Amino acid sequence: MPHSEHFSKQYDSDLEDVRSRVLQMGGVVEAQILAAIECFSSGDTERMTEVTDTELRVNAYEVDIDDLCVHIVARRQPAARDLRLIMGVSKAVTDLERMGDEAEKITRMARLIHERKGPQIPLQAEVRRSGDLAVAQLRRALDAMARLDPDEAERIISEDALIDTEFRGILRQLITFMMEDPRTISTALEIIWVAKAIERIGDHAKNIAEQVIYIVRGTDVRHTGKERRRSATDEGA
Amino acid sequence: MTSAWTIFLLRMIAIALLALIGGALFGLTGGLALACAGLLLVVMSHVANLSRLQAWLKQPEGKSLPDAWGAWGDAFIALHRLRRDEEMQRERIVADFEVFSQAAEAYPDGLVFLDADDRILWCNRAAESQLGLHGEADKGLLIVNLVRLPRFAEFIANARPGESLQCRPLGRKDLDLSLEALRFGKDRKLLISFDVTQIERAATVRRDFVANVSHELRTPLTVIAGFLEHMLSEPDPDPAASRQPLEIMDGQARRMLSLVDDLLVLSRLESEGHALRExxxxxxxxxxxxxxxxxxxxxxxxxxxxxxxxxxxxxxxxxxxxxxxxxxxxxxxxxxxxxxxxxxxxxxxxxxxxxxxxxxxxxxxxxxxxxxxxxxxxxxxxxxxxxxxxxxxxxxxxxxxxxxxxxxxxxxxxxxxxxxxxxxxxxxxxxxxxx
Structure with a gap:
């Protein structure tokens, strides 16, 4: 890493430490989302509490990392890329924390869906697929953050549309189910929540990828290009 | 060393002789001039050789050492020998290293070398595919940044001997790993990842099998036990009324029998010691x-x-x-x-x-x-x-x-x-x- 004027080993290792912790937090969130999707597919209540418990860890990470960031800014007054790293990382932390919330939302809905008797909606596979896609996006975004690879980040951003398409596909199918049999409406609404949460997770993963580009190149790619066009038709992020 | 001094001495004597002869022929000034010219020649030849040596030292690759006369020639030859020996030694080391890294590359389990800060020094192909690393490109990166399994950071930081971490890499449904971390050298670590997918699968099959057999045997037994309990609780059973339960119990008992028969057939077929009767x-x-x-x-x-x-x-x-x-x-x-x-x-x-x-x-x-x-x-x-x-x-x-x-x-x-x-x-x- 090229550094400007600050040239102390301690400082370097502080910066490395912050990034490393964010990536650790990312790993925890990734596992949490996977567990949440698993809960949705299987209705396994034991894993549901696991997801909720992880939430506490994620929150602790967030507080911890924010604290570290404030300390580095206050003590070292970083400039250029180091400053961007701190800024990008602290934004990524917020995204990760939100993803954790979405995961919890998924398990909450999963519990409702699996506890309800009545007609089921056979969309498990579709929801699962879009969930796997979103988690893969997150994993790739974290990899890009670890390798500081803006090219990969760009690919991730361009592939976010895939998850949106999946989401819309699920929505369409749910509508047909609801029209056919109104008894499925409450379950369908809950599945919409789950699908929406997954779609949001994909968006957050995209945000992290954008932060990677910001850290490496110093260009802000948020709300540019595709994003603007999309938000005109969709409800937006 | 001695030869350099001898040559130097001989040259000095030659110059002195020349100066003496010059002095005898042209007088003192002529003699001194000749002596100076002789010395100058000697110094110039040294400078010329020195500059050739410098030029060679700057770019030793490919060029052969300059030829020279006398002591410089000897020095050059010695230098040349030294260099050739070194080159051969280096080639040997490189070849040894090649063999080692090829062996490690061919090793079926994943191997990752880590430095004192847990940065990746080297990894083999198995580790790349099992842990999602990118070989060359990931050199120098912290392993915990790339392998973000929740318990992994703690595991690698401790690297306790004999401790292993069973895990499934995030997002991989087809891979179960067992990780081990060993310390070696000065603050170095070796991370080994074993693919235990097959072993895990076999264990699952075995567990499922026992559960299935128990379940399959339990169902008919429950039916039989239920009827028996009912019949025992009747103080005076009517033989005509008990006909149907008995038939059902008989059917269930037969089912268990055929299940056990099938299990026996299967286990006989599976036992390898038993030769095929042709x-x-x-x-x-x-x-x-x-x-x-x-x-x-x-x-x-x-x-x-x-x-x-x-x-x-x-x-x-x-x-x-x-x-x-x-x-x-x-x-x-x-x-x-x-x-x-x-x-x-x-x-x-x-x-x-x-x-x-x-x-x-x-x-x-x-x-x-x-x-x-x-x-x-x-x-x-x-x-x-x-x-x-x-x-x-x-x-x-x-x-x-x-x-x-x-x-x-x-x-x-x-x-x-x-x-x-x-x-x-x-x-x-x-x-x-x-x-």
């Missing part, structure tokens, strides 16, 4: 025999026909009979009344093919790969009510395996299924001996 039999007899059995089971509900080419088959009569009969009884069980079942024996490209075709309910494609797993049922309720044990196709598979034959299943939902067993040519003789 005998030659007439295929026609075997197929007709099996067809008769099927007709008894069907009791006229299906049309069962045989199309058999004459031929002989080598193998264990008992095992083949059990395999064929399982295929045929399956066809009877899963074909609705009025359906058609055809048993065939034919030769195809030298191979013997036994096939059972039915017009039954068919099997959806997603079930086909798992059909021969023990207790795998497409539809739990239905297969039990038709009297299957869930072991039939496993028995078929194992019996065929022992005869180097393989099983092929073609099926379409609602249309019917065809099960084919292919026997290798050497087990088959086209014409029957006596028949």
């Amino acid at each position: 005998e030659t039999m007439d295929v026609r007899d075997l197929v007709f025999d099996v067809a008769d059995e099927a007709r008894r089971l069907s009791a006229g509900r299906h049309s069962i026909t045989c199309e058999v080419q004459p031929g002989q088959l080598k193998g264990s009569r008992e095992e083949l009979r059990s395999a064929f009969s399982n295929l045929v009884t399956n066809a009877v069980r899963y074909t609705p009344e009025g359906g058609r079942i055809v048993l065939r024996w034919a030769l195809r490209e030298g191979k013997g093919v036994f096939s059972v075709e039915d017009s039954g309910i068919g099997i959806a494609e997603e079930h086909l790969p798992r059909m021969t797993e023990r207790f795998y049922r497409v539809d739990r309720g239905r297969s039990r009510e038709t009297g299957g044990t869930g072991l039939g196709l496993s028995i078929v598979k194992h019996a065929l395996l022992r005869h180097q034959a393989n099983l092929e299943i073609d099926s379409e939902l609602g249309v019917g299924s065809t099960f084919r067993a292919y026997f290798p040519a050497w087990r088959v003789t086209p014409k029957g001996g006596a028949t």
